[in-house]
Amino acid sequence: MINLLSTEFLKLKRSQLFLISMLGAATSPFVCFIAYLGMKSKKPGVPILFNEVFSETNLYLVLLIGVTLYGVITAYLFNREYTENTLKNILTIPPVSTG
Numbered sequence: 001m002i003n004l005l006s007t008e009f010l011k012l013k014r015s016q017l018f019l020i021s022m023l024g025a026a027t028s029p030f031v032c033f034i035a036y037l038g039m040k041s042k043k044p045g046v047p048i049l050f051n052e053v054f055s056e057t058n059l060y061l062v063l064l065i066g067v068t069l070y071g072v073i074t075a076y077l078f079n080r081e082y083t084e085n086t087l088k089n090i091l092t093i094p095p096v097s098t099g
Helices: 002-014 016-042 050-083 087-091
Strands: none
Touching (some): 002 016, 002 050, 016 050
């Protein structure tokens, strides 16, 4: 199973989708930073705490961008496996028992 996952990561590393997904994941901290700059300009006396920014960034990443980005990456991987006719090889591999 680990070999299959490492193979998929190697395939992703060679494609343009890996760079696009990294840029997509980087938009959430950027959007939160811009939002907190706007909040700081309206209320300059209120301090911005790191743990608040960190939790808001994770929330935005999971709720807004994470689901869509995960769906795009999954659809890309299944499409690539289907077009290269390697999906049938992955589906016929028996599960490895570690007992």
